[in-house]
Amino acid sequence: MRVIDVFFRRKRGSFLKTLLSLTLICASFLMIHKLKVSEKDGLGFKHVRSFGWCSGSDCFPFRSGDVKPGVDGSNPAGLRADVRANQSWDAQVLNCTEDASVRSKDWFRRLDPRFHQFVLHRHCRYFPMLINHPEKCADTDAHLLMVIKSVIEQHDRREAVRKTWGEERTVNGKKIKTLFLLGTPAPGKDTKNLQKLIEYEDRIYGDILQWDFMDTFFNLTLKEVNFLKWFDIFCPGIQFIFKGDDDVFVNTENLLDFIDFKVEQRKEAGLFVGDTITKAIPIRNRQSKYYIPKELYDKPYPPYAGGGGFLMSGLLARRLFLVSEELELYPIDDVFLGMCLKKLQVYPEMHPGFRTFGITRRRVSPMNNDPCFYKSLLVVHKLTAHELLKMWSVVHDADLVCAQRTSM
Structure with a gap:
């Protein structure tokens, strides 16, 4: 040992x-x-959890827990006193019970049971932090923050991102910082051992933010609002945020060039750009991952950017945090952000360089594997860890020759 x-x-x-x-x-x-790692392991925090509830195959449970000071005397959740000492993450203990008054509503009785627990607990918004890195934003020269949604089991994807577009580095004088957003594994996944693994991974890389809620599809919106609050507290100087999944390809140099272009145009303050989806309506197919019953939402969606990857300014992120607190949580995270943007009267900009459904939706098309397309685009979804590493290597090969393309 x-x-x-x-x-x-x-x-x-x-x-x-x-x-x-x-x-x-x-x-x-x-x-x-x-x-057999002991509970007091010097990580700067110790936490105790009790499991909540779980409904159906698409679990939407919460865990109540409390984060206590570490054995080294550090403050809750590993917060560092030298970083914005007057502010800290205040959600340290959560005992969030269901909103029983909802049960008496007629619409709730008609609601698909899969959504009962989401509705009963959607007032549960902020959760204790298990791993925190406020020092990420202490560098006032940081230009771009790469924020990646991941889950504990997807270590290979995080490794691939760290070795490619998520590598922390300085490009043409612009510093890039990287963070991965995680919740906790659901019961039955050897939770304690997985937690120890993620703690070890964070010791090595120091790039993980983890909250004490379970990683489920519905809880992706919790990652959105908890990150927005975290950013508002700890990141006063970050100018731009790229937020995306851990299975996308990002052409970092092209992304920085695009930012420079927006700055030159003086259009960076309200920047929110991605693969914008307009005139969408809720999916009523019960077999779909994105199924939404009429009782929960029965009108067209506002314009929103596909969650695979989008770019926004730090100023707009702070405005989004404030307005997000005024809205009820919605089980689809990118649609929820679209609701926040609508409240701010900000229209998400469409850019053809963001391909969150792949270069072409025809999976068998050779275009999806053409490195010259990747070289000219900003974001492409979706790749395995192996495919990302391979494509990154080919795209950055000095011997790659691409003919000039005028259309796709």
């Missing part, structure tokens, strides 16, 4: 990163069972 613990505390290195990746993918559970 002591030998392994010392090993994990050593200076970051490529050998350690490689070993962690292999361990997580091939033998992570075996390793953790042998480690």
